Amino acid sequence: MAFNYRKDRLEAFKSDVESASDELTSILDDFLGSITNWYGFTDDFAADVGPNWQQSVGDIQGMLGSVSEALYGIIGGRTQEQQQVDKTQSGIMEDIQAGQAATDQGFDGGSST
Numbered sequence: 001m002a003f004n005y006r007k008d009r010l011e012a013f014k015s016d017v018e019s020a021s022d023e024l025t026s027i028l029d030d031f032l033g034s035i036t037n038w039y040g041f042t043d044d045f046a047a048d049v050g051p052n053w054q055q056s057v058g059d060i061q062g063m064l065g066s067v068s069e070a071l072y073g074i075i076g077g078r079t080q081e082q083q084q085v086d087k088t089q090s091g092i093m094e095d096i097q098a099g100q101a102a103t104d105q106g107f108d109g110g111s112s113t
Contacts, residue, residue, distance in 0.1 A: 010082055014075045021068040028064060032057055 039053055040046035 010075070010078055014079070017068075017071045017075060021064075021071070024064060025068075028061065 037046075037050075039049040
């Protein structure tokens with residue numbers, strides 16, 4: 001199989017994004033796990049801060065998910081574009097080869113008088 005720079009780079013980018021997304025999620029989960037309930041449990045401060053903190057954590061996790069989904073969507077779109085280019089290119093190359101074969105047959109297969 002021939003090297004296709006755009007296709008190979010797209011696959012590498014897709015892999016990098018998946019790895020980065022997984023790594024960021026893991027880092028965030030580890031960090032949040034280490035500071036769970038830092039605001040306390042039963043006092044007034046915990047009652048005031050706790051719900052806001054938990055909402056902020058949920059917002060951050062949602063944002064990270066949205067960014068990952070957006071990148072996956074971009075990659076998916078680019079992959080579909082590349083597949084269409086490859087399909088078109090393959091069809092054109094087949095037509096060229098068929099034309100060359102017909103031309104070669106015309107030169108080589110004709111009768112000499």
